[in-house]
Amino acid sequence: MKTTVNNIASENVTSFVINEDMLNEKKAMKYISKPNMVAAINDICAAIKGLNSLFSPQEYTEANSKKELFDAYHRFYIIYTDLRDAAIEARHREEEKREREERRRQAEIEKNTKELIKPAQPLKSEEEVKEASKANKKAKADKAPKKEKKASVEGEKKSAPRVGDAEARLSTYSAELAEKEALVANAEEFAKLSKEDAKAIRHRIASLKRKIERANKALGTK
Structure with missing residues (x-):
C-alpha cells in the first residue's frame, strides 16, 4: 500500500510516494528485497533533500542487513514528515498574509473610488461659490489637528500584533x-x-x- 503526499518546500511542487510497506516491519522483512529497500531509502532521502538542501544522510547499500535498512527508512520517514509539515504550515501562513494584504488593498481602492466619484452638484451663483470657498477653508483649518491625532491613533492600531x-x-x-x-x-x-x-x-x-x-x-x- 502506498500513499501520495505533496512536497511544497518551494513553488515548484513535486510529488513523493511514501512506501508504507517499508513502515511495516513484518512486510518489509518478508516481502521486500534488499534492492527495493535501498531504492525506497534513496527516494525518501531525495525528498528530504528537496525540503532541506543541507540534508546529508548516511549511505545505505545491499551490504546492510534488512533490519538496518528498515530502521533507516523509519528514521528518514520521521525526518521527512516533520519537514513536510513545517513547509505546509509556512505556506499556509504566507497565503493568509497575502489574503489579508489583498483585502486591505481592495478596501483602500473602494474608499478612494468613493471619494473621487461624487454626485454632480447644481450650478451656484458667484456669491454662493465665494461663501462656500470661505467655509471650506475654515473647515479644513479646524480639522487639521483632528486628522493628525486620528492618524496617530490609526498608526498605533496598525502596529498592534495580529x-x-x-x-x-x-x-x-x-x-x-x-x-x-x-x-x-x-x-x-x-x-x-x-x-x-x-x-x-x-x-x-x-x-x-x-x-x-x-x-x-x-x-x-x-
Missing part, C-alpha cells in the same frame, strides 16, 4: 495534544494498538508540541 490566527492554532493543537496524550496514558487501550499506530501517535505528539511552542512564541507567551 494574534487571532496564532490563538486559533494554539487552541486546535492543544486539544489534539490532550487527546493523544490521554490515549498514551491509557496503557490498556494503547497496548491494543499496532506497533505502527503507536509510533505514529508518539510522532504526532512530538509534532504537536513543536507547533504549540511556535504558536506560543507568536503570541509572545513564551
